[in-house]
Amino acid sequence: MRPLRDDDPPQVGPYRLLARLGSGGMGRVFLGRSPGGRMVAVKLVHPELARDPEFRRRFDAEVRAARAVGGRWTAPVLDADTGTAVPWVATGYVPGPSLHDAVREHGPLPPASALALAAGLAEGLAAVHEAGLVHRDLKPSNVLLTIDRPLVIDFGIVRSAAGTSHTRTGAVIGSPGYMSPEQVRGERLDASSDVFGLGAVLAFAATGRPPFAGTDPDSGAHAMMFRVVTQEPDLGALPPGPLRDLIERCLAKDARARPDVRRVRADADAATPADARDASWLPPALVAALGRHTARLLELENPRAPAPAPAPAPSPMAPPPARRRSARSAWLLGAGAAVVAVTVLTAFAVRLAVRDDDAPPTATGTDAAPEASDGVPAALVGSWEGWTGDGEGQRHHRYTIQRGRLGDVVVQYRQAATRALCEYEGALTADGGSVTFRPAVTYRLPRDTACTDEPRRLSARGDRLALDGAQTLHRVTRDQVDARLRGRWSGTASPGSSPVQRQFTFGTGSVGTEAVDIRITADGADCEATALLISAAEPLVIFSTRITRRIEGDCTTNSTQIFDVTAAASLTWRRYTPRGDLETVPLRRR
Template sequence: MQPLEPEDPQSLGEYRLLRRLGAGGMGRVYLARSTSGRTVAVKVVHPHHAVDEEFRHRFRREVASARRVGGAWTAPVLDADTDGPTPWVATGYVAGPSLAQAVAEHGPLPEATVRAVGAGLAEALDHVHGLGLVHRDVKPSNVLLTLDGPRLIDFGIARAKDGTASLTSSGVSVGSPGYMAPEQILGERVAGSTDVFALGAVLVYAATGEAPFPGDSSAALLYHVVHGEARLDGLPDGLRETVTRALSKDPGGRPSTEVLVGELAGAAGGAAGLVRSGWLPGPIVEQVSRSAVELLELEPQAPQGSGPVPFTTPAYGPDAGLVPPLPASPPSIPPSVPRGPGFGPPDPSFGEAVAHPTTETGPPGPT
């Protein structure tokens, strides 16, 4: 989380921008607060994309698709302006680090946590697929860990099931290296099974700290996904069979999202049965709790060269949408524990997309 720069807008629609969450090839992501006190993430399209009519058309279509996604274990689209001089979209701000950040800082997750993550994402994808959409970019930075369960975010390149992997007029594949299914890399037809492959790769990363397909470049990595075998060293035995089938090169050999939920949740019956007090390791709970306190104390930034900005305290509480309720007895945080970074929709998810290594892709829309 960074201060606003002089060139950043102070507000968009009813949202007062508070801080920068990051920047990518498509634009910038801001932490913002609505007039009613709800905290959101606002993704703003870069000016040079805003004047591109083809991009705007794609952005409108993708925002419309994302608005339809409102099931459990996702961050909802709340508002958008796709026709104004500065196109933007506001999503619910999720209180938790990304899976990528959590694993990088704290190491691989326990099997029970991995199962909860997998079951939650499988239920989210089951809902998405039921709407006739495919997410197409399931990866660790698009999975957020909160006190009350995982959240799948960034539906910026979600498209209808009956299309190919192409998002651009040139027909190239869009996604993230190492988490794209072989058919997606090859520009073939995608379906719900494409997301299942990505989910399998995410589970390997969560449980081992390493992506299942190695490569020192995007081209090498994508080649390995299509032709090589996944590395499953360190994967718990209880997850190995399920993950192996999810990573099948043949889409027809992958389990459905419904089957994944059953295999990962077992007797718990679903993700909700796995997400309970203590589902996250202690260090991640401490990180979320610290960040939630920082968010509550955050005030609008005064424009450079001006006096203090008047600040009206928003109505906190479960209906304000500011942060999810903290545990009744939050863990004590020793003074020696360093303060963690901000949290919410990660920056890389807004600008991170790759094309087939020999072809240049156009920009996907955010969210």
């Protein structure tokens, strides 16, 4: 928590603001107090985003989805105004860490705690599913740990079980490593997809690492999603037993083989050791951390009040089903003022995270990261793209910049060259009107591609973005292929002795997803591949990534391909061959 700044409002709606919790790419988050004394987390959308009608639609849908779920195991919304000039949402404040932060700081959960987590999350997902929704983004940073139970949060990409999306239609969106195989493939989802996410979250909680992370430090989002679809989870650090068996069943590739959430709850209860049934479900270090946080909250409200007594160490962990509530309540009555205060506060929920569907999903803490007084200028926040070089040396760049302070990862960056693709993230190393960072490679194709690690500087130049003070990029205005161009296009060329037909099918996926299918036919040879949508502007840009079917043909993977759009909405395909020759083929709609 940080003190309010001069430019922070003293009040939002009926809530008096007490402190700044942080700032993310979507808005500022404050600790507030209701007129009745309830502690709340208030998220205030950034003014520049409030002017975007599409963003306001998504924000309103997210709030409605969270309200529809509510309940004991999820985070209910207390209040919101999505129609005001600067939209905001208020949720009850929970001083608990995310599962991601808890495991990173204190290590994997013991088996009894992980079983308790399984039971609690299964109940939370049951509430989501009973509301007719599919969460689609269950991951460690979307699970909060309280003294009494885990809570499921963040309904930014929730989807109706009947098929109504609260994000862009057809986009493959989620968190790499926690999406189900059918979600990676862009198929229609049901409740079983969330069960797969639950299994991946439990694996992280019990082992300290995602089950599909692999061993390559340069392995990025696409490699992780490939492993989700094609490889078994890495559970080597988890000993045989009921917990491992439960996780393996949740992570079944075939959705029909996964248990439903009620079965997960029942199996977790049955596997809990008898001597752990009436004890606290959290490890002692986490209970103590909750007590310290509550002490800071009490001091914030009443600086002269004495600090609460430190929380005592509880006995071994156990799950918190409702039928065991009386025994656990008796333990809490003797745990000291700090833990009692935490228990009162955890009747409320924490923030509703507002996501940017255009940016790769990233792990976050219980609230947005604290923001330093100096950081990323507001004028640079958003997505930018453009070209450098010419001819065979031409490169397409796309940057997504979010707010943050020195040391925070504030940039995601993709560079598509003629025959290589590099993806990076960058932490802010200097500010003062610009963003300076050193790229860290997160994905490369082919695997032996030499991706640069030279520092880069981004600065505003009017309504453009200057890259290293020279070439300029423009703000992204379109993230999906224009509806006029979606569908199947084909054309025939004769580079050699026989004609080669190229066919491209543009779907509705967003930039950054495999939204394009390729088919090449020549003299009986036939091959199919998929391609990443690099830019949905004009010209369209794709990068072919993997072969899905081949009969003697050359699918020309690992290459940038460009589609020029004419005034009549027709397309011309072009690319540079490995020999350096420029190929072009006029395409017609099929």
